[in-house]
Amino acid sequence: MDKKTAVAAGTMLPVMEAFYTIQGEGTFSGHPAYFIRLGGCDVGCVWCDVKESWQSEKWPVLTVGEIVAAAKAYPGRKVVITGGEPLMYDLDPLTALLKLEGFVTHIETSGAHPFSGDFDWVCFSPKKFKAPHPSIYAVADELKVVVFHKSDFEFAEKHASMVVEGCKLLLQPEWSKANVFTNEIIEYVKSHPNWNISLQTHKFMDIP
Ligand SMILES: C[S@@+](CC[C@H](N)C(=O)[O-])C[C@H]1O[C@@H](n2cnc3c(N)ncnc32)[C@H](O)[C@@H]1O
Ligand SMILES: Nc1nc2[nH]cc(C(=O)O)c2c(=O)[nH]1
Numbered sequence: 001m002d003k004k005t006a007v008a009a010g011t012m013l014p015v016m017e018a019f020y021t022i023q024g025e026g027t028f029s030g031h032p033a034y035f036i037r038l039g040g041c042d043v044g045c046v047w048c049d050v051k052e053s054w055q056s057e058k059w060p061v062l063t064v065g066e067i068v069a070a071a072k073a074y075p076g077r078k079v080v081i082t083g084g085e086p087l088m089y090d091l092d093p094l095t096a097l098l099k100l101e102g103f104v105t106h107i108e109t110s111g112a113h114p115f116s117g118d119f120d121w122v123c124f125s126p127k128k129f130k131a132p133h134p135s136i137y138a139v140a141d142e143l144k145v146v147v148f149h150k151s152d153f154e155f156a157e158k159h160a161s162m163v164v165e166g167c168k169l170l171l172q173p174e175w176s177k178a179n180v181f182t183n184e185i186i187e188y189v190k191s192h193p194n195w196n197i198s199l200q201t202h203k204f205m206d207i208p
């Protein structure tokens, strides 16, 4: 099988980087986790903090066996698949092997492509730049909306009305606009207590 066919099948994937760190965001903030950052994204968020991930061709294509073997070198058993936009790929082969090896699987996604993979935790962060695929709403465990503009509160409520009951609702200040919006987010969460705040704590700790 050539590489292109293997990537289409999800048995090989472009990997920008993989690192063992502390989950900085969301419900599992503070938990040790091994991050696998897949290359490639077609969403194009103006404020994306990992724009170098967008071109999939830049990154080495590895077999899911190689990707999982590297993860096994660390003591933690929580793996976060991120990107780039990981749902550009069929994540069934990678997550099947991770589960077989005893990992707990999490994903960070914009939901812009059809859902795939076997995940224990799905972080859904919808974007105005490319509409989510309908398959994400039933499986999202947390809705994490980045606040970059005043209109993002309304955007957040629209998506909150589409996820399943029990899905955690989080507002996360866009890093460069945090000084502008953090107070507004605090007041919003105090008056709309079904929402919580997510901060990019790894950036405060200066870790990956
Ligand atoms: C780089 S994205 C990769 C995963 C996927 N493409 C997504 O957007 O969910 C990882 C997380 O970082 C968030 N993020 C990216 N840039 C950010 C920024 N400048 N400030 C705050 N959050 C940001 C995204 O919304 C997403 O929740
Ligand atoms: N520490 C840490 N936590 C994170 N949570 C989500 C991240 C991501 O880029 O997907 C991320 C990241 O890049 N680093």
Ligand code: SF4
Residues within 6 Å of the ligand: 041, 042, 043, 044, 045, 048, 049, 050, 051, 053, 083, 084, 085, 110, 127
């Ligand atoms: S969807 Fe995620 S990786 Fe893609 S541009 Fe937006 S924040 Fe960056």
Ligand SMILES: [Mg+2]
Residues within 6 Å of the ligand: 049, 050
């Ligand atoms: Mg990040």
